[in-house]
Amino acid sequence: MNLSAYFAKKYLVSKSSSQAIHWITGISILGISIGTAALIIVLSVFNGFEFLLSSLFSKHNPDIKIVREGGQLFLDDDQMMSRIKQLKDIKLVSKSLDQICMFQYNESQDFGTIKGIDSNFRQVILLDSALVDGSLALLNENPYFAIVGVGVKNKLGISLENILEDISVYVPKLGEAIDELSKSKFKEYQIRPEAIFSLNQESDGEYIYTDLGVLQSFIGEQKWISSIELKLIEQADIKLLKKELEVICGKDFLIKDRYMQDESFLRIMNLEKWLFFLLFSLTLILVSFTVVGSLWMIVLEKRIDISILKSLGMLNRDIRRIFIFVGLGIGILGLILGFGMAIGFYFLQDRYALIGVPDEFIIDSYPISLKFMDFIIVSVTVLSIVFLASLLPAQKIKEVKSIFREE
Numbered sequence: 001m002n003l004s005a006y007f008a009k010k011y012l013v014s015k016s017s018s019q020a021i022h023w024i025t026g027i028s029i030l031g032i033s034i035g036t037a038a039l040i041i042v043l044s045v046f047n048g049f050e051f052l053l054s055s056l057f058s059k060h061n062p063d064i065k066i067v068r069e070g071g072q073l074f075l076d077d078d079q080m081m082s083r084i085k086q087l088k089d090i091k092l093v094s095k096s097l098d099q100i101c102m103f104q105y106n107e108s109q110d111f112g113t114i115k116g117i118d119s120n121f122r123q124v125i126l127l128d129s130a131l132v133d134g135s136l137a138l139l140n141e142n143p144y145f146a147i148v149g150v151g152v153k154n155k156l157g158i159s160l161e162n163i164l165e166d167i168s169v170y171v172p173k174l175g176e177a178i179d180e181l182s183k184s185k186f187k188e189y190q191i192r193p194e195a196i197f198s199l200n201q202e203s204d205g206e207y208i209y210t211d212l213g214v215l216q217s218f219i220g221e222q223k224w225i226s227s228i229e230l231k232l233i234e235q236a237d238i239k240l241l242k243k244e245l246e247v248i249c250g251k252d253f254l255i256k257d258r259y260m261q262d263e264s265f266l267r268i269m270n271l272e273k274w275l276f277f278l279l280f281s282l283t284l285i286l287v288s289f290t291v292v293g294s295l296w297m298i299v300l301e302k303r304i305d306i307s308i309l310k311s312l313g314m315l316n317r318d319i320r321r322i323f324i325f326v327g328l329g330i331g332i333l334g335l336i337l338g339f340g341m342a343i344g345f346y347f348l349q350d351r352y353a354l355i356g357v358p359d360e361f362i363i364d365s366y367p368i369s370l371k372f373m374d375f376i377i378v379s380v381t382v383l384s385i386v387f388l389a390s391l392l393p394a395q396k397i398k399e400v401k402s403i404f405r406e407e
Contacts, residue, residue: 004318007309008325011298021297028290029334035284036338036382041345042280043374046273048367050266060125060199062094062229064241065256066249073097073224074253083248084228089236094120094229097215102170102186103208105156112152112206114169116215124231127197127209134160134195143211146191150198151205158193166190167208171219189218281381288389295327295393306397320394327390331383338382339375346370 068074076095085093097116102109119140122128128136132150139145146167148158158167170186191210198204216222232241238257245255259266299306309319346368348354353365 003314004321005325007322008329011302011322012326012329021294021301024290024294024297025330028287028294028330029337031287031290032284032331032334032382032386033337033341035280035287036335036378037341037345038280039277039284039378039381040339040342040370040374041368042276043273043378044342044346044368044370045366046269046276047369047371047374050269050273051369052363052367053265053269060127060130061258061261062124063232063236063258064230064238064245065261066228066230066245067226067254067256069252069254071226073221073226076223076225080248081228084230084245087241087244089232089241090230091233092120092124092231094118094124094231095212095225096121096227096229097212097221097224098226099171099215099219101172103152103156104168104170105158106165108156110152110155112208114171114215115207115209116212117209118212120231121209121229124229125199130197130199132196132198134193136195138194139211142192142194143214144189144191145194145210147195147197147209148193149204149207150196151201152208153193153196155205158196160193160196166192169208169210187218189214281385284382285385288385291327291330291386291389292393294330295323295390296396298326299323299393299396307401310401316398319397323394323397324387324390327386327393328383331386334386335379335382343370 081093081095084090095118099114099116101112101114103112103114122136127147134147136147148167152158156167159165168188168190170188172186191208197209212225216224232238242255242257246253249255254260306319310316345354349366349368356365357363
């Protein structure tokens with residue numbers, strides 16, 4: 001064993017002659033363990049929310065979505081579609097067209113997006129399971145149908161029971177800017193509300209789905225679409241498939257998997273997660289001052305030992321390592337205890353739901369999910385803080401002279 005490490009071990013585990021040093025060291029270990037546990041728990045709660053919300057969003061997202069860069073419309077190319085359908089990992093292919101428009105129902109008006117969908121769309125995104133009211137049974141009989149987001153329904157006051165009232169869709173005329181609710185700037189057609197869906201907050205408050213062919217005919221863009229949605233087989237190799245689609249579609253298209261479709265949301269979640277991590281790390285820096293105090297007192301107590309080691313020829317840098325190792329030992333003990341506390345809290349929260357959430361949430365308690373990488377990140381963070389906190393007391397050994405004095 002390295003001589004510096006050997007002395008560090010002896011100083012760390014041996015009983016100190018001063019009760020104050022003993023208590024301060026214990027408080028340092030406890031403080032680091034609580035800070036470590038807090039960091040792990042914070043990261044785990046954000047992991048839980050990220051997993052929960054991304055699963056809710058992605059449940060109704062297509063496995064792969066192909067869009068043109070910049071969100072522009074593109075031609076429904078039969079040759080490209082044929083090549084896409086021939087790929088072995090693809091189960092279903094759906095096409096859609098998004099168009100900004102104005103909706104009116106009775107006297108209520110609002111801007112939103114009308115989305116034209118084909119017959120495969122409802123299976124690609126599991127639309128049936130997203131319905132909160134109404135039915136899709138009559139869609140084949142009436143191409144002028146409307147499947148309304150629950151947010152749009154609430155804003156416009158749409159009622160499926162009112163069979164006499166249709167939704168008026170106003171699409172802007174070519175060259176007209178949408179800057180006011182003026183019907184003279186729009187072309188109009190009627191669609192019948194048949195069902196209400198709830199996918200996510202953004203879609204619920206903006207979208208109404210209708211038949212793709214009807215929408216294309218109305219706006220005079222029979223061969224134009226805005227996206228291609230794909231449903232894959234269960235064993236699909238998504239990475240390989242994305243490369244194949246990039247070759248087929250070309251560089252002007254974006255191939256988005258489920259993660260990329262929720263990328264903006266997940267980025268915000270990650271930003272909040274690491275901001276909280278930084279906040280708790282700053283708190284841990286304050287706790288590390290107890291390590292400084294503890295090591296400083298150990299250095300003062302071990303002045304005779306330091307003097308002897310210097311007289312025996314031990315270099316200052318080797319003696320400094322002793323007290324840095326003592327500080328790291330305090331940090332490691334705090335880490336182990338903190339990891340135990342965090343894992344214990346995880347099992348209690350996961351099994352007994354110790355901390356609940358308000359009743360209006362879709363879950364009963366805070367979700368939590370442990371990741372091995374979080375333990376690595378927290379370990380590096382805690383030990384770095386403790387190492388830096390150990391440097392200043394370790395410099396104190398320079399003041400100790402390498403001589404003996406007789407009393």
